[in-house]
Amino acid sequence: EAGVTQFPSHSVIEKGQTVTLRCDPISGHDNLYWYRRVMGKEIKFLLHFVKESKQDESGMPNNRFLAERTGGTYSTLKVQPAELEDSGVYFCASSQERVGLTGELFFGEGSRLTVL
Amino acid sequence: SQKIEQNSEALNIQEGKTATLTCNYTNYSPAYLQWYRQDPGRGPVFLLLIRENEKEKRKERLKVTFDTTLKQSLFHITASQPADSATYLCAREDSSASKIIFGSGTRLSIRP
Numbered sequence: 185e186a187g188v189t190q191f192p193s194h195s196v197i198e199k200g201q202t203v204t205l206r207c208d209p210i211s212g213h214d215n216l217y218w219y220r221r222v223m224g225k226e227i228k229f230l231l232h233f234v235k236e237s238k239q240d241e242s243g244m245p246n247n248r249f250l251a252e253r254t255g256g257t258y259s260t261l262k263v264q265p266a267e268l269e270d271s272g273v274y275f276c277a278s279s280q281e282r283v284g285l286t287g288e289l290f291f292g293e294g295s296r297l298t299v300l
Numbered sequence: 301s302q303k304i305e306q307n308s309e310a311l312n313i314q315e316g317k318t319a320t321l322t323c324n325y326t327n328y329s330p331a332y333l334q335w336y337r338q339d340p341g342r343g344p345v346f347l348l349l350i351r352e353n354e355k356e357k358r359k360e361r362l363k364v365t366f367d368t369t370l371k372q373s374l375f376h377i378t379a380s381q382p383a384d385s386a387t388y389l390c391a392r393e394d395s396s397a398s399k400i401i402f403g404s405g406t407r408l409s410i411r412p
Contacts, residue, residue, distance in 0.1 A: 188343070217399065226402050275343055291344045294343050
């Protein structure tokens with residue numbers, strides 16, 4: 185069974201440009217999460233989808249970030265326009281059950297974003 | 301707000317010894333704590349979950365404890381091997397039980 189896949193693995197863009205990150209969760213996993221790790225800091229929660237609905241987007245830094253999950257399958261995270269502080273590794277994770285039950289998350293390998 | 305603290309940024313030990321990593325949490329006790337392993341350039345991989353009512357859980361050479369009095373979890377790797385070198389992350393569900401929050405991790409290095 186395929187794991188969580190993320191694309192691209194690395195993106196280098198200039199400040200002010202747009203980048204779209206994609207995540208394909210494990211098939212059948214209704215819960216999809218985006219996290220981010222910036223240099224030297226802990227992995228921080230961005231948002232949570234259940235199917236196509238946003239359950240919690242309290243971690244989204246600002247309105248330059250837009251996440252979608254049309255059809256409840258794959259998800260995209262768009263950063264527009266990108267700023268220097270957006271550089272980091274963006275992780276996607278999925279789970280079959282909600283966090284409150286067992287919470288085991290299956291992570292992708294991450295998309296490294298470098299904003300110059 | 302809830303916090304997860306892994307006080308040791310790095311830990312270096314000799315192969316064959318037991319590695320012990322510490323995770324402390326603040327505020328109320330979570331229903332469970334989790335431990336993940338992360339290798340450089342890879343995503344975190346789930347290792348173990350221990351529930352509030354469990355004192356200890358084992359999986360092969362791994363052992364995790366949960367002390368609600370000390371608000372602490374200890375993660376042990378016995379008979380450590382160089383292949384165990386990685387960053388280990390402690391995690392808990394937050395108060396809304398809608399997401400997992402992570403500590404900053406402990407980078408473990410096992411020298412031959």
